[in-house]
Amino acid sequence: MLGKMLGNEYLLQVFKNIQDGIIIMDDSREILMMNPSAERLTGWEVAGRVPFCSFCEDRKRSEGENRCYLIENEEVPYFLSKMPTYHGKKIDVEMSTALMYTDPLNDRKEYLLVLRDQTLQLKEKEARFSKLMIKNLIEAKESEHKRLAQELHDGVGQSLYSISVALQAIVSYVNNPKLNTYIEEVRLELQKVMNDIKLYSYQLRPHSIDQLGIVPTLNTLIDSVRKVHPDIHIHFDTKFLDRCSPTVEINLYRVVQEALHNITKYAQAKHVHITLSKLEDRLTLQVIDDGIGFTKETIQNEGLGLKHMEERIDQIGGTFVINSARNEGTSIQIQIPKWKEESI
Template sequence: MNDELDQIFSDKLFQYIKDGIIVMDASRKIVKANRAAKELIGWGIGERVPYCSYCAKRDVKPGEERCYLMAHKGEIPYFSSEMPTFGEYMLDVEMSNVMIYHDQETDKKYYLLVLRDQTLKKKEEEARISKKMIKMLTNAKEAEHKRLSQELHDGVGQSLYSISIAMDNIMKRIEDDTLNEYIDDVRLELGQVMDDVKFYSQALRPKILDQLGLIATVESLIEMMKKQLPRTAFHFSHNFDERLAPMIEINVYRVIQEGLHNMLKYARAENGCIELNKQDERLIVMIKDDGVGFDLKMKKSGLGLLHMKERISQLDGTTTIESSPGRGTTITLEIPLKESDQDESLNRR
């Protein structure tokens, strides 16, 4: 009975294990193959296992086995290459090969070939590298924004302020009313330019974010929005005041900034709400309005929404967008609160 159970379990394991398993003789003729192997390469019992792309082309010495794994007699634990399938499609696989039985009387040798599909692993690695590159590009972009913002504020802004002071001194020494009136007009234009420089500096990288953190910066952003949307009532709540990791602060701020920009441009809302809450080592952010809303199916490819999701994805967080025509929009972010080495790439100096 135990032998029968062993046989049943062996057959079950052989057939349902996810890796492709082939038993072949020394001439690579297939003696047995499990379901996964048949699905991977399509070769059946009695057919010969083709050589992988590396072995098919590699130089071999006279009498040497062409199969790289068989030539090394199990000394190489595994090997990655491309294996031709039944339809001549090349499949990226990881292989291991070991002799499992040697009939001393007939000198027949049987080998166990294990195949593991690397396609999914390769795609996951490509996705990981792509995500890392996007994160590095975002860091570089924010660092450049910070540099330009500093240059506008400390360089151009201070120079314009010095010019404004000089013009005040000139006006005190000129008694010509017509000329004074002209200079006064120039000073008004100069004041507008100074306001523009301040606005662009703030838009590139708000200095308050590095100095005081996310809460104070969002409050400042809302005050700016109140001036642009005087008919919209804004509500802001939070259950913490401490600083967060720099990467979390800048990316959450950018998403809130984009959400409020969309509210300004499209929503026509009477109420706008922003909530920042810490819950069980997670940051929950909600940006909500009671505006015109939109059809998610029509808008899902919008760049603004896509950039929001990319930024939060870099923090290993999730973004949920709920909206429908006439029912407003709610954007919910859920972000794990964890420091990483990259967090300090945007320092607070």
């Protein structure tokens, strides 16, 4: 019966070219006809039998009930299950069936079975979930950094400052030169600890990024790198004055921070050019150095920091492109379409 229907040229073309797997089977699950998509998806053959899916293999049945849920119910809307293929591997498919024809002479029935491969959709779903997890982890990490930085600055830092002031006051009441010298040594050591606390607080999360924005914070970061590495000439060019979304600002800061860390540690560069600009409706960031560069193999083996940079930019809807070659330096190109707070 269905074969006659497919004698229509238009229906035949639909049958052959549709992406879903189309199978015509009888009530014993013998395959009477199948389209190319079904053949590619399952590897089954005409005259073979459609195997039971995982759902039918495991489901509880009443006495006399057909094991095949699709045949038992004759017409079933789409549902998900795993279906064995010709090589034994089970694939996730979306299935439905419809009773198409009943032979009036012998009551033999023919069913239309539709299979839709869910593997790609499941992978896309897993990728979306993975991106969401990464986004939440990054946000949680930054939130914790902000809390710890505040605690170090306002809590520990202020307490140490109070101790330093108290030691200075004690010196004025003590007339023992030897003891005064010792107290002054303790106070100087305490000052070093306070400076370290201030540095750690800044590295966790600079206060200026929340108060002043990305440009002043990058200026401070670059100045600190210049002091430690005076042999590296770092040029920062920008006319950008706007405030970005807080999420964009902190992620851009972390990317520049990681890039400068990589340059000072590995690149052996003499010059670094950092450019932050607004081009039409997008924000662009470039970090270019004239260092020794690296190969793709280096990225694959040691490029965890680069991967984290890429993940950060991906989370704020931007594009991250890195180009490098041995002895030809490295360039990082970033574009962020939605950088304003109201656009995020």
